[in-house]
Amino acid sequence: MPGKLFTLLLAQYKNQSSLNVLRHETDTKKKHRMMGVYAGMAIVFVMMVGYSFAIAYGYGYLKMAYVIPGYSLAISSIIALVFTFVKTNGFLFAFKDYDMVMALPVSTKTVITAKFLYMYINNLIFSLCVMIPMCAGYAIWERPGVRTWLIWLIGACFAPLIPMSLAALAGALIAAIGSRFRFKVFVQVVLTLLLLAAAFSLNFIFTGAGSNAEFFQRMENLGELLEAQIHKLYPVSVIFDRAVNESSVLYLLLFLLLSFGIYVLFVSIVAVKYKAINTALMTGSSHSNYKVSKMESRSMMHALVRKEWKRFTSSVIYLTNVGMGVLLAVSGSVICVFIGIDKVLASMEIGGMQQGFLYAAPFAVAMMLTMTCTTSVSWSLEGKNLWIVKSLPIEESMIFKSKMAFNLLLLVPAALVCDICFAISLKLNIVMTLLYLVVLFAAVVFSTTFGMWAGKKFANFEWENEVEIIKQGLASMLGIFVNMLLEIALAVAAFFLSTLIDGRIVMALFAAVLGFMSVLFYRSVCSFS
Structure with a gap:
């Protein structure tokens, strides 16, 4: 099974990342276009690295280095959450080569895992571009030991799992509900927008409307206030904060167990109805009693x-x-x-x-x-x-x-x-x-x-x-x-x-x-x- 998973993942990566265009394409214009895409992505990554390091260095300068671990995890998780949520439908579900992939001698869980791992690799790049520079900024002020560096690096590698699993599960629920209606796309879009609106509303409620006044009145407690806001926004950051600031292997193991457990739960749930959801999403509806009543002409x-x-x-x-x-x-x-x-x-x-x-x-x-x-x-x-x-x-x-x-x-x-x-x-x-x-x-x-x-x-x-x-x-x-x-x-x-x-x-x-x-x-x- 691991061999089939690796083969499917490699084929998917070559196809989606257009590496074959760079390797085998004879048209120089197409090659230059792809090189331009990768150059643009490289610029974005460089900007993310610089911005992340600057934020971490600034927090350390203000004597708030202890908030950096949780902040870095929250930011990378939000990026993974958004990117996964908007990509679920059309990549994990109702993708173009669905019939060809499902005809391969692999299990449904293998297909889901390969799709998920491809998104994970992409999100991992963004996660590392945020968390590693912030780790460097943290290290300048806190002078951590080797164990803290390893805890941070391992945590960064597992950081996308929870937000990706939750976003993909939400996308799966929206796809499952939308597949039961005639106007599938409209229903899915409405549900997506409602979910996003609910997420923004909950964030506003959790962070509290009165926090700004407290911020201006109690500048000496700025670090504690910021740390509390981060933990409200992303509760899992509490575990990662403890793991790094206390150099605790126990908290790291708890973070890894929680991340991997939620991922396994996601795959197990989605695999049950995966084929049914895709079949419903990719099937059109028809009516036998259709009659031509009036034809209109437009400009x-x-x-x-x-x-x-x-x-x-x-x-x-x-x-x-x-x-x-x-x-x-x-x-x-x-x-x-x-x-x-x-x-x-x-x-x-x-x-x-x-x-x-x-x-x-x-x-x-x-x-x-x-x-x-x-x-x-x-x-x-x-x-x-x-x-x-x-x-x-x-x-x-x-x-x-x-x-x-x-x-x-x-x-x-x-x-x-x-x-x-x-x-x-x-x-x-x-x-x-x-x-x-x-x-x-x-x-x-x-x-x-x-x-x-x-x-x-x-x-x-x-x-x-x-x-x-x-x-x-x-x-x-x-x-x-x-x-x-x-x-x-x-x-x-x-x-x-x-x-x-x-x-x-x-x-x-x-x-x-x-x-x-x-x-x-x-x-x-x-x-x-």
Whole structure:
């Protein structure tokens, strides 16, 4: 059995990681594209390492090194939890080569284990990029012995197991419930969003709304407060904290036993109904009494945009991953109305940060909003059906315009909602409200046109699983990180420049720059042949 598991895992890894493209592909463009993907991932990992070390060093400098072990475990666990949850459907369930894999002479548990281990290896890389640098920062201030180093390293290797098992189990329950309904994808998306909303709500309840006041009033107990918040957020971190800070092998064994036990429990539960869930998810419904009552005709653009909408809502992975930016931006803006962000803003007046925050805020909202960039992946998602699109009696530029129009239809209403919410929560006047809307609209248009340019420039139609395009594609990474880094840079610039000149001029100038770049990318996209 271990031999079969290793063979299945190795084949899966070669297929999903596109190593065969680098080894055997003769097309230099495809090789360069994959090298670009790996280079982008390497940059992300380097940034994570540096950021993690800086946080740990800062805590040690503030004489709070004892909170670092639990903090590092909580952060790596959250990453593993999110990545596993959004990847479960489409990779662990209802994956494209399901019939071929299940026809192999291996047990269901072996298939589940191979799928889970592949996700574990990917999450382990992120876990090590967080926990090892934090261990180095911890070591600078605490000077731990060899045993503590080994405890930390072993714990880091097992850190993803619990959050992955819980996330995969939640995904399995959502898949099982959704498979019983006719509109499977819609039900799964609704359940996914409800679960995420519940998780955020519980986190808010556990951490406590009044902790901020306590934070400002009792700075001398900052370490204890932070440690308590981490333990509330992720109770397992208590065990890892004890294992490292007390150099306790007993607590380490307890942590390992709990991690491995939850993983075994997950595999055992899912294996019982694995085939039934996949069969239900991959089976369509039909009605024998179908009758043609009325046929409607639509414009070419309307039909193409409608096609994009159906593709977007027919995939749980596509909708939950790419659409998450809209959810975060809108929900965050609505929450600001209820928590009264104007009070937080008033407290910043003492430090002279109030005006800077006002002019930087729309770019921070735009950063979340532009995380939804369907244009960066929609062209590649045509996949093997590209010939159908190419054979239509329309210009190729019309297809690109329809994909950009669909992204705008998703983001522009969301931008309007965010603008209204911030106008209420920050008590903005008419001019600032309009400027916020202009900035958000300019950011949305730039994200749409740049995403379409990247999606066309780095298109990949030879994929086996849409996860390769949505989560691992170079165009997808560019669509997310370029917008994110650009909006962060503009927010920081607006914050500091507003102290030198009128912040409204800064906002208008940055919006104009985004608009100008949007025109350039739009013309480049429409001139592609």
